[in-house]
Amino acid sequence: MDVLINVFVALHIIGIASLLGGFLTQMKAMGAGTACFIPAMLHGALTMLVTGVALVGLNQADDQAVNNVKIGIKLALLVVILALVYVKRDDETVDKGAFAAVGGLTAANIFIATVWT
Numbered sequence: 001m002d003v004l005i006n007v008f009v010a011l012h013i014i015g016i017a018s019l020l021g022g023f024l025t026q027m028k029a030m031g032a033g034t035a036c037f038i039p040a041m042l043h044g045a046l047t048m049l050v051t052g053v054a055l056v057g058l059n060q061a062d063d064q065a066v067n068n069v070k071i072g073i074k075l076a077l078l079v080v081i082l083a084l085v086y087v088k089r090d091d092e093t094v095d096k097g098a099f100a101a102v103g104g105l106t107a108a109n110i111f112i113a114t115v116w117t
Contacts, residue, residue: 001062008058012051016110018044019081023103035099036092037085045082052078070116077109 022041029035052074059066084102088094 001058005055005058005062008051008055012048012055015044015047015051016106019048020044020103020106020110023099023106026099027103030096030099033096034093035096036094037089037099037102039089041102042082042085042089045078045085049078049082067116070112074109074112077105077112081105081109 018040022038022044026035026038052071056066056071081102084098088098
């Protein structure tokens with residue numbers, strides 16, 4: 001079970017790398033007002049959602065303690081990220097505020113995952 005959990009953790013990290021990497025590649029464009037949500041950001045967020053749900057299920061099946069408040073907050077942030085990216089994915093440019101919100105919520109999600117023990 002530990003190997004399976006570690007595989008899903010790795011996939012979860014790949015998802016967040018895709019989301020954050022997509023955001024970082026568009027930072028210069030955000031300054032110019034031409035930023036857009038690239039497909040890597042949507043795919044990364046969806047990967048995070050699927051692997052995160054799988055990780056919670058696998059940890060509970062392995063009788064490991066799961067902090068439901070932490071998971072709930074992370075899920076809420078991810079749902080907001082997904083909503084913003086999904087709704088605005090076809091727009092040629094995205095408002096600076098919405099784009100910055102996705103970056104900020106992604107960073108918050110990372111900090112919640114790593115700092116909150």
